[in-house]
Amino acid sequence: MPISGQHIVKSFDEEIARLGNDIVRMGGQVEAQIDLAMRAIASRDSELASDVVAGDTKVDGLEDMIEEQVVRLFALRAPVANDLRLAFASLRIAAELERMGDLAKNAAKRAIILNQSAPVRPVHVLPRMAAVVQRMLKDVLDAFVERDAGRARAVWQNDAEVDELHNSLFRELLTYMMEDPRHITACTHMLFIAKNIERMGDHTTNIAEQVIFVVEGTKPDTARPKAETVLDRSGDAVLDD
């Protein structure tokens, strides 16, 4: 095994590049899972939903691989400064992506339950909400690749759109349940799917914070824009859970 300084430096850069590639690959996998989960909901396709549930192990496997790479990097390379920051950020981004994958899996599970009742009208809002999140995820992965803090910051701001869609869907579903109690079970599952998508948005903004941290060395210190001050009895649900 060659041990010249030249080689070690090159190999270290290669490892860092590989880590970046794997994160982008994992992000792509999560994007695909969200997309398929929403198709399963829109087309009431339980078989497709089952595929999404099964596909989550692929996402989990990618997280494990990234974790192992980072642990090896720490053990063998003792990275400092920028590389240390990138290694930490990679761990955190992989953890956020893993949770997004779980949420896509859960949306798919609830799609299977939804298919056991009659269709409920406001179901089309779910893929619309998810489309915003999918675009945010794509943007934040691009921002990561290009080390573009400005683009990451834009994603971070976008989350308010997801929150607004969630808020209005929440109200619509409540009205729908009150109009006809036979819809209560289906609507309850939709409330949880909507919450899943809203949380995917939150995880995307967490990734955006990590990208800003990688590029600028600090996390954004202003609070994320979030319309969560309204706590009225109309049941406004813009809560960050």
Next chain:
Amino acid sequence: MPISGQHIVKSFDEEIARLGNDIVRMGGQVEAQIDLAMRAIASRDSELASDVVAGDTKVDGLEDMIEEQVVRLFALRAPVANDLRLAFASLRIAAELERMGDLAKNAAKRAIILNQSAPVRPVHVLPRMAAVVQRMLKDVLDAFVERDAGRARAVWQNDAEVDELHNSLFRELLTYMMEDPRHITACTHMLFIAKNIERMGDHTTNIAEQVIFVVEGTKPDTARPKAETVLDRSGDAVLDD
């Protein structure tokens, strides 16, 4: 500054000990937040609920402190083997505790909303579910301090009890909503509080996995016991979101 090997070793052990203490302190803070949130729900005390919401910054501050300690440990000490594992596990445990704190905060926010409607009967189940989680959290922190993998494994098994309570509360709330649509808004918020508590249980089992990882060097490889196979139209909600 003395630079004898003796001193460096001692100081390193001190740093590791301090990290452990801070995790236990953070865990205690989260336990207190859950306890207060449940008291606020049971006694319909919005002022107490607001205190819980405000208190979450203390939990977040402890996570930041732990992260900084770990980053410094990596940068200055380049830990290996057991210490490396403990450092990684500390980061992850702190992240899990931070999310549990968020969930307690969100339960408290919803308590404030609940107090704007008439009381709903099944509300007493929430503190009962939370009591199981609080006991699990206490046990897993003890297991961490005592490096007791067996005790951590017991916590990991206990989560099924939380899932069962959640499942039966979910059904009860659905029935309640169907009986009287005026309860729909309040019950919906209770569904989300119940889900928050169920997720706290999941985070506690994640901490248990980290404790097992610290003690034994590997994570438990059997799937966590979780009654999530039932996906029937009765709306069984044991989903891991």
